[in-house]
Amino acid sequence: MRFLGQRRSYWRLLIRGAVLLMVTLGIYRFWLATDVRRFLWSNTEIAGETLEYTGTALELLLGFLVALALLIPVYAGFFLAALDLGILGKLSGVVGFAALGVLGQYAIYRARRYRLTRTIYRGLRFHQEGSAWGFAFRAILWWVVTALTFGLAYPFQLASLERYKMRHTFYGDLGGRFEASAFVLLLRRFPMWLLLFAPLAVAVSGFGGTVDWKALADTLAQGGDDVMGKIEGGNPGLGGTIVFAMLMTGTRIGFAALLYPAFQAVILRWWSSGLRFGDIEMQSRLRMRNVYGAYARFFGYALLFSIVMGIAGMIAVTLAGAAANFGKADTAGQIAATLLLVAGYVVTALGYSTIYRATVLLSLWQLGMESLQLSGLSALEKVKATGRPSSALGEGLADALNVGSY
Amino acid sequence: MADPIEPPLAAKSGAGIYFDGVTSARRDVIVELAPGGLQVSGGDGRALTTWSYDEIEGLAAPDNILRLGRRGSAALERLEIRDPDFAAAIDARAEYVDRTGSLERRQRLSVIRWSVGATVSLLVVAWFGVPAIATRVTPLLPTGIELKLGDAVNMQVRAMLDTRKKGAAFDCGTAAPEIPGRAALDKLVRRLEAAAALPLALRTNVVRRTEANALALPGGQLYVFEGLIAKAENADEVAGVIAHEIGHVAHRDGTRAVLEGGGLSFLFGMLLGDFVGGGAVVFAAKTVLQSSYTREAESAADAYATDLLNKTGGDAHSLANILGRIGGATEPGMKILLNHPETKARVAAINNATAINARSPFLDTGEWTALKKICAGP
Numbered sequence: 001m002r003f004l005g006q007r008r009s010y011w012r013l014l015i016r017g018a019v020l021l022m023v024t025l026g027i028y029r030f031w032l033a034t035d036v037r038r039f040l041w042s043n044t045e046i047a048g049e050t051l052e053y054t055g056t057a058l059e060l061l062l063g064f065l066v067a068l069a070l071l072i073p074v075y076a077g078f079f080l081a082a083l084d085l086g087i088l089g090k091l092s093g094v095v096g097f098a099a100l101g102v103l104g105q106y107a108i109y110r111a112r113r114y115r116l117t118r119t120i121y122r123g124l125r126f127h128q129e130g131s132a133w134g135f136a137f138r139a140i141l142w143w144v145v146t147a148l149t150f151g152l153a154y155p156f157q158l159a160s161l162e163r164y165k166m167r168h169t170f171y172g173d174l175g176g177r178f179e180a181s182a183f184v185l186l187l188r189r190f191p192m193w194l195l196l197f198a199p200l201a202v203a204v205s206g207f208g209g210t211v212d213w214k215a216l217a218d219t220l221a222q223g224g225d226d227v228m229g230k231i232e233g234g235n236p237g238l239g240g241t242i243v244f245a246m247l248m249t250g251t252r253i254g255f256a257a258l259l260y261p262a263f264q265a266v267i268l269r270w271w272s273s274g275l276r277f278g279d280i281e282m283q284s285r286l287r288m289r290n291v292y293g294a295y296a297r298f299f300g301y302a303l304l305f306s307i308v309m310g311i312a313g314m315i316a317v318t319l320a321g322a323a324a325n326f327g328k329a330d331t332a333g334q335i336a337a338t339l340l341l342v343a344g345y346v347v348t349a350l351g352y353s354t355i356y357r358a359t360v361l362l363s364l365w366q367l368g369m370e371s372l373q374l375s376g377l378s379a380l381e382k383v384k385a386t387g388r389p390s391s392a393l394g395e396g397l398a399d400a401l402n403v404g405s406y
Numbered sequence: 407m408a409d410p411i412e413p414p415l416a417a418k419s420g421a422g423i424y425f426d427g428v429t430s431a432r433r434d435v436i437v438e439l440a441p442g443g444l445q446v447s448g449g450d451g452r453a454l455t456t457w458s459y460d461e462i463e464g465l466a467a468p469d470n471i472l473r474l475g476r477r478g479s480a481a482l483e484r485l486e487i488r489d490p491d492f493a494a495a496i497d498a499r500a501e502y503v504d505r506t507g508s509l510e511r512r513q514r515l516s517v518i519r520w521s522v523g524a525t526v527s528l529l530v531v532a533w534f535g536v537p538a539i540a541t542r543v544t545p546l547l548p549t550g551i552e553l554k555l556g557d558a559v560n561m562q563v564r565a566m567l568d569t570r571k572k573g574a575a576f577d578c579g580t581a582a583p584e585i586p587g588r589a590a591l592d593k594l595v596r597r598l599e600a601a602a603a604l605p606l607a608l609r610t611n612v613v614r615r616t617e618a619n620a621l622a623l624p625g626g627q628l629y630v631f632e633g634l635i636a637k638a639e640n641a642d643e644v645a646g647v648i649a650h651e652i653g654h655v656a657h658r659d660g661t662r663a664v665l666e667g668g669g670l671s672f673l674f675g676m677l678l679g680d681f682v683g684g685g686a687v688v689f690a691a692k693t694v695l696q697s698s699y700t701r702e703a704e705s706a707a708d709a710y711a712t713d714l715l716n717k718t719g720g721d722a723h724s725l726a727n728i729l730g731r732i733g734g735a736t737e738p739g740m741k742i743l744l745n746h747p748e749t750k751a752r753v754a755a756i757n758n759a760t761a762i763n764a765r766s767p768f769l770d771t772g773e774w775t776a777l778k779k780i781c782a783g784p
Contacts, residue, residue: 004468004469005468020518023518023521023522023525024521024522024524024525025525025528027521027524027525028517028518028521031514031517038466042466042467042468043468049432050467050468050471052465052466052467052473052484054465054466057517120482120484121430122425122430122432122484123425123426123427123428123430123482123483123484124425124427124429124430124482125482172429172430380430381430381431381432382429382430382431383429383430384429385427385428385429385481385482
């Protein structure tokens with residue numbers, strides 16, 4: 001497997017896209033997404049042949065409009081229900097959250113189908129069968145299980161959902177499978193999980209050791225003034241414990257930030273080593289330090305960008321101050337300042353997201369592809385064409401619900 | 407792109423890779439530029455297929471490969487040419503092969519033009535359309551809906567005003583030393599409310615905020631800030647400001663602002679992909695808090711207040727007085743009561759409309775002293 005794309009062309013594509021996104025208030029995103037996919041697909045070479053992306057921006061736009069037509073009545077209903085302050089209003093938040101969660105997973109599965117059926121390799125398309133609703137309910141159940149087990153079940157969730165996706169994925173008539181073991185991922189991920197949850201566990205047990213729970217419950221039951229003071233008096237060590245717990249939470253956030261690239265590398269390597277199409281097997285040799293390298297590049301560029309934005313901001317503030325001294329700060333001036341602030345915010349947000357796409361996301365794609373070793377490629381000689389292109393509704397829903405990718 | 411000049415090399419044939427779209431088998435082929443189209447034949451010289459020039463289209467591929475397909479064909483036949491000269495020769499003959507990207511650039515430009523047009527039309531709708539719709543819809547809204555809307559907005563507004571999270575203690579007039587002040591406020595509001603004859607009941611609260619300000623929410627909830635009571639020199643000035651806010655309630659200005667804010671956030675949320683239902687309420691509440699009403703709405707509320715004060719035997723000059731005193735001194739972003747460039751004109755208008763009538767003060771000296779202490783604390 002090779003990746004042929006030039007970083008420079010990708011940067012150019014993304015920067016031009018970011019400018020156009022700004023000018024068109026985001027309507028350009030369908031064209032940008034199509035360009036990005038064309039670039040990534042076209043430059044990914046498997047066994048001497050590159051992939052081809054045949055989706056069009058117009059399809060994405062249409063899918064989004066159809067999704068809006070479906071979602072607007074739903075949202076309007078939730079909005080009206082939320083205005084009702086009775087039991088219905090309280091329930092509408094929970095019901096809405098759950099419904100949108102299921103719909104989001106449904107959209108993810110449908111969007112995957114769209115992308116697969118727009119992926120052509122050696123004159124045949126990929127396709128995906130299976131029920132999107134079935135996938136959505138499975139995914140929600142797994143999220144609940146993962147949450148209840150403090151993330152320990154996450155490898156099993158990934159493996160199960162991936163098995164569902166892959167056994168319904170086909171290249172022509174060649175069926176896919178997913179064969180990575182969740183236990184392997186659990187073992188590889190366990191040290192990280194421990195690093196993240198040990199501080200939390202220590203903090204919680206710290207509370208358990210120092211706090212006299214019965215006295216605390218009594219104090220709270222009595223109520224009255226200065227509850228905190230009474231609690232403090234009944235539990236002399238409480239203040240220290242709270243500080244300790246905060247330190248532990250800080251440690252945890254620090255660990256999480258430092259470990260995130262390693263986590264991503266482990267998952268990516270495990271996942272891509274589990275992909276199978278008929279006799280074709282994949283083995284990933286992804287190195288963790290390369291993923292850290294990608295993040296280092298991101299922070300380098302982000303720092304540079306922050307400095308530039310900081311200088312631009314300072315110049316703007318100085319100019320505004322001079323203008324305020326010179327003339328009078330009237331309504332027009334206020335509007336101009338507000339517009340400038342909004343523009344600054346948009347440029348900053350788009351800038352960071354562009355840098356992230358051009359460094360981390362591109363590198364993950366490239367590293368993920370280049371580290372793959374394929375075996376059993378002789379199966380590629382006799383695959384037959386099946387499958388039809390699917391609609392872009394899933395992509396539209398995923399876009400409207402903010403669960404899209406690439 | 408059709409090029410009138412034949413390519414100099416005039417490579418009439420070249421090597422290619424062919425996929426027939428039925429199986430994934432890869433075939434090395436010879437491609438010939440025949441008069442009727444591209445003739446594809448296998449290594450053994452047997453003809454495989456012929457594609458006429460007007461049905462050939464160029465497809466997404468890496469920079470150094472020309473990938474061709476047939477337009478409108480259900481099968482995904484593909485032909486790949488890697489020799490740049492031969493690729494140029496095909497490009498010159500086939501209309502829908504666009505290796506230089508000029509065709510695509512032109513399409514892209516038209517997309518950009520259309521979406522800039524859409525953006526402009528959206529801004530026009532946001533600037534003129536949404537306020538116009540809100541203005542027309544507001545009078546049609548039943549009072550019940552207005553009350554519910556008011557409750558939803560009230561929660562948000564309280565959360566935003568009560569920055570120190572005091573909760574119930576954020577309201578003045580609840581502790582024992584404050585209760586006489588609360589009674590004085592109630593007396594003052596009752597007199598105005600009786601004359602106003604609104605379709606809904608007013609709820610007036612004094613809250614612990616230092617700005618000299620007051621605001622009216624949809625559904626008749628009024629907030630008077632502690633800072634305004636502190637700046638007022640007599641009870642009639644407080645009554646004047648409350649009468650002005652009653653004017654906003656009677657004209658449903660707050661409701662209109664909420665509809666406008668909700669409409670705007672819906673409109674832009676749709677495009678920018680932010681689809682949080684609750685976001686509309688937050689946005690609307692911010693609109694009420696931060697942006698002023700239009701000059702017309704403020705003048706109309708002034709006129710209403712003057713009229714109300716005249717009717718109840720109050721002194722409308724006192725509204726003009728407090729307006730003139732605190733006009734320039736409100737916090738930035740807190741201009742519900744006052745929109746300062748027009749303060750002078752508003753003061754003059756109120757003074758002109760003040761009737762010579764039999765006046766009686768809203769509160770006696772003892773009550774006024776009590777009202778001054780409404781936020782004294784326990």
